[in-house]
Amino acid sequence: MSKHTLAVLVENSxxxxxxxxxxxxxxxxxxxxxxxxxxxNPAISRMTIVINVESHSLxxxxxxxxxxxxxxxxxxxxxxESVQAELILVKISATDKNRFDVDAVxxxxxxxxxxxxxxxxxxxxxxxxxKVSDLLNALERFGxxxxxxxxxxxxxxxxxxxxxxxxxxxxxxxxxSGQADYQN
Amino acid sequence: MVMSKKMSGASSLVKSLxxxxxxxxxxxxxxxxxxxxxxxxxxxxxxxxVRHEQGAGHAATGYAQVxxxxxxxxxxxxxxxxxxxxPLADAAMDSVPMxxxxxxxxxxxxxxxxxxxADIRGITMPFTKHNYLITDPDQIxxxxxxxxxIASSGRPGPVLVDIAKDALQKETDFNWPKELSLPxxxxxxxxxxxxxLDAAALIAQSSKPVLYVGGGAIKANASKxxxxxxxxxxxxxxxxxxxxxxxxxxxxxxFGMPGMHGTVGAVTALQKSDLLITLGxxxxxxxxxxxxxxxxxxxxxxxxxxxxxxxxxxxxDVPVLGxxxxxxxxxxxxxxxxxxxKAPDYSAWNASMNKLxxxxxxxxxxxxxxxxxxxxxxxxxxxxxxxxxIYVAGVGQHQMWASQFVKxxxxxxxxxxxGLGTMGYAVPAAMGAKVGAPDTPVWAxxxxxxxxxxxxxxxxxxxxxxxxxxxxxxxxxLGMVRQWQTLFYEGRYSNTSLESKRIPDxxxxxxxxGCIGLTCDRPEDVxxxxxxxxxxxxxxxxxDFRVFKDAMVWPMVAAGxxxxxxxxxxxxxxxxxxxxx
Numbered sequence: 001m002s003k004h005t006l007a008v009l010v011e012n013s014x015x016x017x018x019x020x021x022x023x024x025x026x027x028x029x030x031x032x033x034x035x036x037x038x039x040x041n042p043a044i045s046r047m048t049i050v051i052n053v054e055s056h057s058l059x060x061x062x063x064x065x066x067x068x069x070x071x072x073x074x075x076x077x078x079x080x081e082s083v084q085a086e087l088i089l090v091k092i093s094a095t096d097k098n099r100f101d102v103d104a105v106x107x108x109x110x111x112x113x114x115x116x117x118x119x120x121x122x123x124x125x126x127x128x129x130x131k132v133s134d135l136l137n138a139l140e141r142f143g144x145x146x147x148x149x150x151x152x153x154x155x156x157x158x159x160x161x162x163x164x165x166x167x168x169x170x171x172x173x174x175x176x177s178g179q180a181d182y183q184n
Numbered sequence: 185m186v187m188s189k190k191m192s193g194a195s196s197l198v199k200s201l202x203x204x205x206x207x208x209x210x211x212x213x214x215x216x217x218x219x220x221x222x223x224x225x226x227x228x229x230x231x232x233x234v235r236h237e238q239g240a241g242h243a244a245t246g247y248a249q250v251x252x253x254x255x256x257x258x259x260x261x262x263x264x265x266x267x268x269x270x271p272l273a274d275a276a277m278d279s280v281p282m283x284x285x286x287x288x289x290x291x292x293x294x295x296x297x298x299x300x301x302a303d304i305r306g307i308t309m310p311f312t313k314h315n316y317l318i319t320d321p322d323q324i325x326x327x328x329x330x331x332x333x334i335a336s337s338g339r340p341g342p343v344l345v346d347i348a349k350d351a352l353q354k355e356t357d358f359n360w361p362k363e364l365s366l367p368x369x370x371x372x373x374x375x376x377x378x379x380x381l382d383a384a385a386l387i388a389q390s391s392k393p394v395l396y397v398g399g400g401a402i403k404a405n406a407s408k409x410x411x412x413x414x415x416x417x418x419x420x421x422x423x424x425x426x427x428x429x430x431x432x433x434x435x436x437x438x439f440g441m442p443g444m445h446g447t448v449g450a451v452t453a454l455q456k457s458d459l460l461i462t463l464g465x466x467x468x469x470x471x472x473x474x475x476x477x478x479x480x481x482x483x484x485x486x487x488x489x490x491x492x493x494x495x496x497x498x499x500x501d502v503p504v505l506g507x508x509x510x511x512x513x514x515x516x517x518x519x520x521x522x523x524x525x526k527a528p529d530y531s532a533w534n535a536s537m538n539k540l541x542x543x544x545x546x547x548x549x550x551x552x553x554x555x556x557x558x559x560x561x562x563x564x565x566x567x568x569x570x571x572x573x574i575y576v577a578g579v580g581q582h583q584m585w586a587s588q589f590v591k592x593x594x595x596x597x598x599x600x601x602x603g604l605g606t607m608g609y610a611v612p613a614a615m616g617a618k619v620g621a622p623d624t625p626v627w628a629x630x631x632x633x634x635x636x637x638x639x640x641x642x643x644x645x646x647x648x649x650x651x652x653x654x655x656x657x658x659x660x661x662l663g664m665v666r667q668w669q670t671l672f673y674e675g676r677y678s679n680t681s682l683e684s685k686r687i688p689d690x691x692x693x694x695x696x697x698g699c700i701g702l703t704c705d706r707p708e709d710v711x712x713x714x715x716x717x718x719x720x721x722x723x724x725x726x727x728d729f730r731v732f733k734d735a736m737v738w739p740m741v742a743a744g745x746x747x748x749x750x751x752x753x754x755x756x757x758x759x760x761x762x763x764x765x
Contacts, residue, residue, distance in 0.1 A: 011368060014317070019309055026310050063492035069314040069334060072368040171363040174329050 005077040008047040011070040035151030077154040084154035093143035094121040109135040193321030194219040194352040200328035210240035214260025217287030219352035239612035239641040241271020246616025258285040262300030276311040277603025281340035290350040291319040313341030321356035338371025339490040375506030384518035390459035392533040399426025400464020404508035422450040429592035443471040445584040449541035467497035477746035551732035558731040566590040573625040578610035578634030580664035582657040586629040608637030632658040646698030659733040694726035705730040
């Protein structure tokens with residue numbers, strides 16, 4: 001089993017998340033995380049899907065996904081060729097006594113305090129999976145009371161964009177009369 | 185400027201269907217779809233009122249399989265829509281172009297568990313090629329145009345358009361789209377030249393090639409090209425259950441059907457091959473048997489229109505993505521060029537396969553008690569009616585016998601539910617087939633179990649001048665399941681006996697439904713009764729053939745076992761030692 005990150009451009013239409021989630025479920029593909037959000041184009045949403053597959057079936061996953069009419073483009077984001085990040089909001093136990101230690105950890109990981117109470121601190125941090133995991137390990141000793149974690153999002157390094165490469169799509173003429181023989 | 189006309193969403197729907205070229209649809213009205221039935225009343229489209237929505241769905245499939253056009257069915261929300269679920273799943277498995285229109289509760293009631301509400305879009309997502317829920321009447325023409333394009337292009341399949349009642353009632357402009365924008369849907373029809381060249385080279389290098397032909401060859405209307413390619417290469421051709429008829433049974437290169445109930449020749453040709461030239465087939469488990477033991481020495485050329493099929497079950501050494509008609513047409517000159525460099529010699533391979541085929545032809549034993557043999561009935565039906573007719577089967581023993589013992593010479597003359605295995609497919613699909621080909625005799629070959637699932641559509645046939653013929657292969661049991669119980673459950677016949685050849689009385693039932701009912705239980709009467717049925721063309725005919733109930737389908741590769749373990753009869757394997765393979 002190995003992890004792969006897919007960036008999937010989909011039409012921003014109702015039901016598209018259900019279609020993708022349903023496909024993964026019914027074909028028994030393991031999904032690690034899924035993040036959906038808008039893109040620079042309001043007609044298009046972007047999903048970042050982390051999947052756990054045998055390497056030989058990654059192609060099969062991509063091809064099945066590509067059969068969904070609302071899926072416009074799929075690209076695998078290789079860790080070395082992309083920037084990847086997830087977001088965590090974590091509530092830890094903290095008092096005046098250990099506050100100094102907490103601050104030291106936060107500084108190391110570029111994390112910030114977004115809320116505090118007399119007994120807790122809520123911390124926000126972003127980063128790739130390794131950084132987030134290291135931070136959580138470092139915070140463990142203070143006592144993690146609650147964790148909210150987003151799915152991974154990613155983008156390719158360099159100047160090219162997925163949308164540029166995929167959205168130069170010509171339209172399809174409809175049949176003048178009767179049913180076109182589209183197949184032949 | 186194009187003048188658009190104000191009309192109801194319902195009228196826009198009907199105009200859209202007319203614009204898409206629909207000439208017939210099968211359906212039943214109900215509350216949510218009712219607004220659409222008012223303009224249907226005035227439309228040029230023939231609407232056939234069926235007796236159950238499942239019948240509408242399979243009729244649309246039968247129509248599509250025979251004509252190559254998109255079959256259309258229409259139903260109301262809730263139970264009307266859920267009754268289409270089986271035909272939609274069936275059409276998806278067998279790649280049948282079909283559009284289903286369903287009414288939905290008004291948009292402000294969606295999600296409230298309203299009367300006759302069912303989330304049919306959600307339900308059908310896994311087995312439609314695409315589907316829509318339309319709540320804005322302005323979107324109706326675009327959705328219909330897209331639905332027909334998606335259903336009929338690329339790998340064909342079913343598309344469902346669910347339309348909220350208020351969208352049918354509201355006023356809208358009808359604008360048939362001049363073009364469609366589907367950025368995520370771009371079927372690749374033209375094969376890449378390099379893969380054609382690679383495929384041709386691999387064919388020239390091989391010494392034991394086989395053409396493994398699937399239903400895609402029929403969908404692509406590639407029969408003519410296929411025959412040319414097969415004759416050019418000159419090696420065994422096998423046609424899967426979905427492909428029967430695309431290559432003539434009478435052709436000397438034809439080895440019959442592979443798979444669980446395939447011929448010894450076809451199964452073994454695949455198994456011993458060193459190159460599978462796979463054309464529109466998908467390595468279904470019923471063909472491969474235990475996958476890890478399937479054709480272990482063969483390389484694979486896999487030509488298909490659906491990229492997800494290539495490499496799904498079996499690695500493809502040479503994948504060829506594209507429309508099969510174009511692919512085969514491109515392969516012919518490429519193979520010729522390879523053969524011009526070095527003429528292939530397949531003579532040893534052909535000789536051993538021809539010997540095997542001659543040693544193990546399809547056959548059957550006549551019942552010792554003198555009762556009617558089901559295989560004999562089907563063999564005579566084919567011989568008397570001929571290969572120009574259309575044959576439609578249900579699912580089970582009779583289906584396998586109809587595939588084995590009817591002699592097919594033409595594509596689109598054999599309809600059955602191959603992928604989903606839908607009992608009850610035959611009568612409604614035959615109805616749709618007859619509507620699509622009114623001048624061609626259409627015989628449903630059905631089991632008594634299957635027939636009792638959907639026979640009500642004979643009423644539709646009787647009332648709408650759709651004179652199909654039904655041969656009930658009546659063995660008073662669920663024969664295929666019974667066969668498995670015989671072989672794998674020590675003859676413990678749990679719930680497979682239908683108990684009686686008299687209940688129901690199929691002749692009286694036929695009569696009650698406005699059909700001619702005939703019965704036959706003696707071998708010597710078979711020919712005369714078939715001829716009599718063939719002479720009746722103004723009314724549906726049902727013939728109750730009361731057959732021997734212990735007949736079994738052979739050969740057989742038991743589920744999950746290797747094709748090497750094919751049995752030609754109970755506890756009888758081919759004599760491999762006498763064969764040089």
